[in-house]
Amino acid sequence: MKLSKLYSNKPDLFETIIFSSGLNVIQAEIRLPENKKKDTHNLGKSTLGKLLDFCFLSQKKSEFFLFKHEQLFNQFVFFLELELEDGSYLTIRRGVTNAARISIKKHNDSHQDFTQLTNWDHENVPFDKAKEILDSILNFYCLKPWPYRKILGYLLRSQDDYRNVFQLRKFASKHKDWKPFLAHILGFNSDLITKHYELESQLKDARNREDIVQKELGGSIEDISRIDGLLLLKQQDVNERQRLLDQFDFHSVDQVKTKKLIDELDLKIATLNKRRYSLEFNRKKIELSLQKQQILFDPDKAESLYKEVGILFPKQLKKDFNQLIKFNRAITEERHKYLKEELSSIKKELIDINQTLLQLGEERTQTLSFLGETDIFDKYKQISNDLITLKADIAFLERQKEFIHKLQELRTEIRQLNKKYQKIQIDMEKDLEMQNKQETSLFSEIRLYFSRIIEDVISRKALLNVKINREGHLDFSADILDEAGCSTSADDGHTYKKLLCVAFDLAILRAHLKDNFPRFVYHDGIFESLDDRTKINLLNVIRQYSILDIQQIITVIDSDIPLDNNIFFNKNEIALVLHDEGIQGRLFKLPSW
Known part of the structure; x- marks a missing residue:
């Protein structure tokens, strides 16, 4: 598929462009001296690429120039004529006002004027449906399962798309949206990457759900066996209390509560009281110890006293006393540290014991109250309350059991997904190794074309490389090599980055010449910032690829042309000349917007 013609319903405001099958130059000439030093001239050479994208059914966006200045363009209807693989033609009609309604027609003759056509094959078709129809007619089967628009980013390179060889401005989203497609057109198994x-997404989702379930469990995960055992005991208690309520007989309950009061509650209370007494005793001893351990001897005062009574106090003796005091202080500080830690632990345990004793005391009071209760209805009421509490406990355990089941299922799912993930990872590595190793693979072919283009332009080899990074994803790189075959930083500059982009696009097109694949590429400002020799070499490569049946549309400004126009470009290569001598020199014969 190539471009044949671009025109509108307003030829006086938008000049028709006829594209040849080879090289097409959109040349902007700065004729007014006062404009020669300006960086931008608003003639429309870069706008052409945006307009072609619009005719190829790009999504409507408010910031797009046709819609941003809709009052200027609302009457425009554009027509893009394409030459298909079988030699027939296809015209796409799209207006600005009703941009979501598209008309399409196939025809046998080129350079038609369908501005007044009434019998379209598909007329005013909804936008998404129109893209499906166009995708079906173009039939780029080697792009499947992706539609035709996926490749257009590499075929309509704007100035912003020279920043990265692989990740275009339109792909400034998640890598999963463009890496599988790029791998596909390079000859790798994109199904594995997708x-x-x-x-990876499913694993992330499953792990997030696992975290949620763990939080719902409250951080304490019990095993199923323990919960089942507790449920069995709780249910037994429920059945027993229900039987007592049904029979209205509380004698056995009295026996159970009496046994619990003697064997459990009183024993626990006595044990805890004994422990509390021991802790309180230790606490007081530690507090006294912390208060008493002070060093009262002062060597300075002793020296002064000795002087008063006329007795010599040797300096060495004072030094020994100071060292002894220092040593004792160090020991004392270390001991204080451990005593304080022990004191803190004792106080914490005392708080816990006091709280437990309060709870046990309350439970003991309730049990004694129950045993001392003579009113059978009060006992009925208490057992009913016990039954409600037991059922609430059972409901909680059942819910916890449900969460644990869900958690077990999620962990099983995660293990299975992880196993599949690792298998795909291995298959990706095998596919990568195979495509790299085979000299006849599509990737090897693209690699050779890519390097040859760079070598023809700047006499340096270049390497197109694909590897798997630590996260298990594909990484794409394009490097200019030195004489030893090592990567250099030359491709970091804008100039060489642009060359790498151009070489990549052309290499892709050439490698797919045997397929039903697009045969055109648009490069905006292709010669900007290049030196004259590089421009000449690049033009020679472009012409070579034109001979190979690859149509190229390039935009240039006359100041970037190293030689006279008649020598640098052939007349039949210039598709459109723009200039700054009034609005007639613009792409749109309209005032600047």
Whole structure:
């Protein structure tokens, strides 16, 4: 598929462009001296690429120039004529006002004027449907399962798209949206890469759900066996209390509560009281110890006293006393540290014991109250309350059991997904190794074309490389090599980055010449910032690829042309000349917007 013609319903405001099958130059000439030093001239050479994208059914966006200045363009209707693989033609009609309604027609003759046509094959078709129809007619089967628009980013390179060889401005989103497609057109198994991203997403989702379930469990995960055992005991208690309520007989309950009061509650209370007494005793001893341990001897005062009574106090003796005091202080500080830690632990345990004793005391009071209660209805009421509490406990355990089941299922799911993920990872590595190793693979072919283009332009080899990074995803790189075959930083500059982008696009097109694949590429400002020799070499490569049946549309400004126009470009290569001598020199014969 190539471009044949671009025109509108207002030829006086938008000049018709006829595209040749080879090289097409959109040349902007700065004729007014006062404009020669300006960086931008608003003639429309870069706008052409945006307009072509619009005719190829790009999504409507408010910031797009046709819609941003809709009052200027609302009457425009554009027509893009394409030459298809079988030699027939296809015209796409799209207006600005009703941009979501598209008309399409196939025809046998080129350079038609359908501005007044009434019998379209598909007329005013909804936007999404129109893209499906166009995708079906173009039939780029080697792009499947992706539609035709996926490749257009590499075929309509704007100035912003020279920043990265692989990730275009339109792909400034998640890698999963463009890496599988790029791998596909390079000859790799894109199904593996797509599945890899899907499994990664599923794993992330499953792990997030696992975290949620763990939080719902409250951080304490019990095993199923323990919960089942507790449920069995709780249910037994429920059945027993229900039987007592049904029979209205509380004698056995009295026996159970009496046994619990003697064997459990009183014993626990006595044990805790004994422990509390021991802790309180230790606490007081530690507090006294912390208060008493002070060093009262002062060597300075002793020296002064000795002087008063006329007795010599040797300096060495004072030094020994100071060292002894220092040593004792160090020991004392270390001991204080451990005593304080022990004191803190004792106080904490005392708080816990006091709280437990309060709870046990309350439970003992309730049990004694129950045993001392003579009113059978009060006992009925208390057992009913016990039954409600037991059932609430059972409901809680059942809910916890449900969460644990869900958690077990999620962990099983995560293990299975992880197993598939690792299998896909291995398959990706095998596919990568195979495509790199085979000299006849599509990737090897693209690699050779890519390097040859760079070598023809700047006499340096270049390497197109694909590897798997630590996260298990594909990484793409394009490097200019030195004489030893090592990567250099030359591609970091804008100039060489642009060359790498151009070489990549052309290499892709050439490698797919045997397929039903697009045969055109648009490069905006292709010669900007290049030196004259590089421009000449690049033009020679462009012409070579035109001979190979690859149509190229390039935009240039006359100041970037190193030689006379008649020598640098052939007349039949210039598709459109723009200039700054009034609005007639613009792409749109309208005032600047």
